[in-house]
Amino acid sequence: MRLTPRDTTYFDLLAASAQHLVRGASLLAELLGADRPGREKLAEEMHDVEHLADDATHSIMRRLNQTFVTPFDREDISGLASALDDCMDEMDEAADLIVLYKVDALPDRVSEQVQVLQRCAELTAEAMPRLRSMDKLADYWVEVNRLENQADKLHRKLIAQLFDDLASDPVQLMKLKEIVEVLENAADSFEKVANMVETIALKES
Template identity: 85%
Template sequence: MRLRLTPRDTTYFDLLAALAQHLVTGASLLAELLGADKEGREKLALQLRDAEHAADDATHSIMRRLNQTFVTPFDRDDIYGLASALDDCMDSMEEAADLIVLYKVGQLPDRVSEQVQVLHRAAELTAEAMPRLRSMEHLADYWVEVNRLENQADKLHRKLIAQLFDEVTDPIELMKLKEIVEVLEDAADSFERVANMVETIALKES
């Protein structure tokens, strides 16, 4: 049981949901980018940068509101943490796209597409879950599933790293691919961090 002043400021739920929606866009663009040619990749990386800026703006709106409001629907630090973690998901996805273009890498291993598909699914689940913070209902399915996805991403990641060290003999190429794969793993970690925060918030409120 926690003390709370009414009325709750419900706009946070909308802002968090909007922020999470940018992640779905980001993950879609990233998936598309993997299969594109050089020009396509450059164009899509720019679109991803736009999506990242939009997410950034959404995060800042949340922060600004947090700093100017006395009453928040749940713990101020939790809203702050949630917005930051969502923003981190986006940053990693955008960074991966950026590196793929900057490093001029060719065809990426199939498992990279699988990694991105996992991110896309995590983004969808996250975007669907955010509005449910309002009622705090039906959230357990979400965090259980995202944790499962993160485990899957982690196994994929380990296999990918082993594969890269087995197959890529050019050290500079290896360096590039390893970094891209690790940044995608960071994105998966951030999605898990979001889910864990939602779990914590739900626990506190129960």
Template identity: 50%
Template sequence: MRIHPRNNDEALFDLLSRSARHLVSACDVLEQIINADREERASLRETLHAEEHAADNSHHDFQRLINATFVTPLDREDLHLLGSTMDDCMDLVDEAGDCIVLYHVGVLPQACHELVDILKQCAELTSQAMPRLKSLKDMESYWVKINELENHGDQIYRAGIGRLFEEEMDPVSLIKRKEIIERMEAAIDAFESLANTVESIAVRES
């Protein structure tokens, strides 16, 4: 493969932006899964998997391109970390959706609706921030807002788990719903890790 440094720089940032857009789509599908009835959920899960699969391919292209690029626009390790942390976000969103379908739960706790709203905002902010990585300018509002969203998500998570233990008398239903809420909270945490990674790169490079 011939190496065109400038083109590769563009292509690397484009692939990060593309991964972020897959996250926006995936969080939208997760919301649809949460609002759907049991029958629709199975087919929506396929849509979510397709999104995850596309993001996976984009991540592999990204890794190959890092390896094929002699001088990378950011530290090689930083790029790898950005890619793999974004990959973690997608995996956790995908697993949350899977879990809902696999457990054949009916109506989901209110916390799930509130958490998917947080996830959608995280994905949207991430997708808006990625194109600014190139200049590393105006990034601070991104990680500040993600941290606020994560704090809010944490309160929803706690209240949701607390209510579950008070109201859900059937232990098997409790196990299922607890795990779904936990997986959604883990996905929000992954978005926070991504924002922290961006912060530490931006602080170091600026």
């Protein structure tokens, strides 16, 4: 009653959704190194990827509403799809804010935050197809939890640094603080995806 050939589409859809995250994280890294016109172009590209990710989420939700047999609990599939979507939304928002706020110089630690997101996205994209066989998923969720912990420490250092460096420029402080927090939210969302995968794997074992 659980696994039928047709059901495997969910794994493909979730894997496709996670691939958009890899592309999004890499656009974000590129955007940090670009000049202002380059950033605008890259933020638009990011927005296109966000639309594709949105479509992928909707495909999963539509399919869930139309089928009775799912490879694992219905709410786990929809939870996973919308958590993947959150990762994308937050990376897109970060790109958007950098352009909207016309921020030029960003502290080096912001690049480190984005590198953590890139690694999280890659690990997530590699893990999604393994949901089919529930194979070697523990490595994935342990590593993403470790990365989120690292992101959290980085985030705290960044916030302290911003308040030190920009004590006399509150407007710039507001801008950078918000960008740094959106990036931290993205890392949290990747961790949420990993925790959901852990829950699913434990149910199935």
